[in-house]
Amino acid sequence: MTDIAWIxxxxxxxxxxxxxALLRYFRNLDIAEEAFQEACLRAIRTWPEKGPPRDPTAWLxxxxxxxxxxxxxxxxxxxxxxxxxxxxDTEDAESDIADRLDDSHYRDDILRLLFICCHPDxxxxxxxxxxxxxxxxxxxxxIARAFLVSESAMEQRITRAKARVAKAxxxxxxxxxxxxxxxxxxxxxxIYLIFNEGYSQADPRHEAAAFSGEAIRLARLMxxxxxxxxxxxxxxxxxxxxxxxxxxxxSAEDEIVLLEDQDRSLWNRPFINEALALLDKALRHRQxxxxxxxxxxxxxxxxxxxxxxxDWVEIDLLYRALERLQPSPVITLNRAVVVSxxxxxxxxxxxxxxxxxxxxxxxxYHGLRGGLLKQLGLTGQAREAFDRAIALAHSAAEAAHIxxxxxxxxxxxxxxxxx
Amino acid sequence: xxxxxxxxxxxxxxxxxxxxxxxxxxEKLYAVQEPLAASGKLxxxxxxxxxxxxxTVRKGKDEAxxxxxxxxxxxxxxxxxxxxxxxxxxxxxxxxxxxxxxxxGSTSYEIRPFYVFRPGDASS
Numbered sequence: 341m342t343d344i345a346w347i348x349x350x351x352x353x354x355x356x357x358x359x360x361a362l363l364r365y366f367r368n369l370d371i372a373e374e375a376f377q378e379a380c381l382r383a384i385r386t387w388p389e390k391g392p393p394r395d396p397t398a399w400l401x402x403x404x405x406x407x408x409x410x411x412x413x414x415x416x417x418x419x420x421x422x423x424x425x426x427x428x429d430t431e432d433a434e435s436d437i438a439d440r441l442d443d444s445h446y447r448d449d450i451l452r453l454l455f456i457c458c459h460p461d462x463x464x465x466x467x468x469x470x471x472x473x474x475x476x477x478x479x480x481x482x483i484a485r486a487f488l489v490s491e492s493a494m495e496q497r498i499t500r501a502k503a504r505v506a507k508a509x510x511x512x513x514x515x516x517x518x519x520x521x522x523x524x525x526x527x528x529x530x531i532y533l534i535f536n537e538g539y540s541q542a543d544p545r546h547e548a549a550a551f552s553g554e555a556i557r558l559a560r561l562m563x564x565x566x567x568x569x570x571x572x573x574x575x576x577x578x579x580x581x582x583x584x585x586x587x588x589x590x591s592a593e594d595e596i597v598l599l600e601d602q603d604r605s606l607w608n609r610p611f612i613n614e615a616l617a618l619l620d621k622a623l624r625h626r627q628x629x630x631x632x633x634x635x636x637x638x639x640x641x642x643x644x645x646x647x648x649x650x651d652w653v654e655i656d657l658l659y660r661a662l663e664r665l666q667p668s669p670v671i672t673l674n675r676a677v678v679v680s681x682x683x684x685x686x687x688x689x690x691x692x693x694x695x696x697x698x699x700x701x702x703x704x705y706h707g708l709r710g711g712l713l714k715q716l717g718l719t720g721q722a723r724e725a726f727d728r729a730i731a732l733a734h735s736a737a738e739a740a741h742i743x744x745x746x747x748x749x750x751x752x753x754x755x756x757x758x759x
Numbered sequence: 760x761x762x763x764x765x766x767x768x769x770x771x772x773x774x775x776x777x778x779x780x781x782x783x784x785x786e787k788l789y790a791v792q793e794p795l796a797a798s799g800k801l802x803x804x805x806x807x808x809x810x811x812x813x814x815t816v817r818k819g820k821d822e823a824x825x826x827x828x829x830x831x832x833x834x835x836x837x838x839x840x841x842x843x844x845x846x847x848x849x850x851x852x853x854x855x856x857x858x859x860x861x862x863x864g865s866t867s868y869e870i871r872p873f874y875v876f877r878p879g880d881a882s883s
Binding site: 345346349350352353354394395396553557560561563564567568573576610613614617618621624 | 771
């Protein structure tokens, strides 16, 4: 890694804290972003020569704040601050600032920065784009490529979203514990959305594939500043367990490989181990909530050496707990897979048939239904369900996966499966 | 003399490395360790998970308290360690400098001689 690559990385990882603090000072996103940008430019100029400061984040906040104040003063034509030579030796002031910026400050600063991106008027994709631009500091062209739109269209979208956020006003008062918990939950949802945007990409070279890593980084950061939040541990564990399977999830031909058919030796062990450690920590709090339970379900799969070793009884219990906490037809649909393993395809089919009304437009509903009908030897109905699934597929890989199911059906002679 | 060489780093940066960056750094670190391993002077080496995976048991008034997170919230976190057998402190310093020069993520290496060392049998 070159010096510059290293500095880039240090700047990127300092960004949420530094920008969050600058936003608190200036109460204006544009001024805060400009100030951070200016601090980064100075870092690139001075760090290679003088060596990186002991606390890069505090350095960036200090220099950014000065240059921001300078910019605001210039605009109002009042005298300028001392020039760079005089402020570059910031060791004392820097540690002073670092002392005052204890974690409770950072905590609300970073939470605020993420929270303003989650404005309820903004559609999910715009929230994601805004968070990636503001919090993660990805460039507009990068984000545009990921969402398959032109740079100018993405530029426009982000500008409009920012204007929306500015109009809504940034909440600067320190949040109450209830408000903080609510913000945390909204921000967690957005981090998981960012993750899924990346995770659904078959092609690891696709620009959006990097979003998963970005979401994991944000979740780690959140857990750093909220170290005792079991749901954050659950969210991070869930994402780590999912991403650990990435190397096994697609075949060389970019086809989806189902969990039970995946080569488990390809799973990323360090990620799984970290997730299991986090889940252990979360369970101690005895506050079960959706991310923790979903992570616990994923962990049962990760613990099974072979697909046939999977503890379906445990998974069934966990899905029932999840259904109680968060009743949703999608969760029932997932539990139907477990029921098919424990009790057979007919019981699973009975469970999901009443969901047709709510999930009729859902790819997985028809995909699963087709699979169950196929197991029961009802080829005609299976074919019909698969056709509907293909029509609803989001990606070529999804459609191809269903087509292979149909092909297999045509190769195999029809034989009813005993219940 | 047996030394523990403790590596400290800004973990937010280190855990933001891409797979390629990580692999490149690891390769260089192995190259530094190899001659030492060949001469039988290298003991156990460990890399730690991020401090978000840590739990701390702290002495309480009656019962010990279990706290999420590392022992101390510091700017630089303990990232990993080496156990090495050197004749002199100078050798330990030279080795630490070599590690430092190939690891852009590290900020400090602390050299601490051992009183007692029991390697045990545990392994992954």
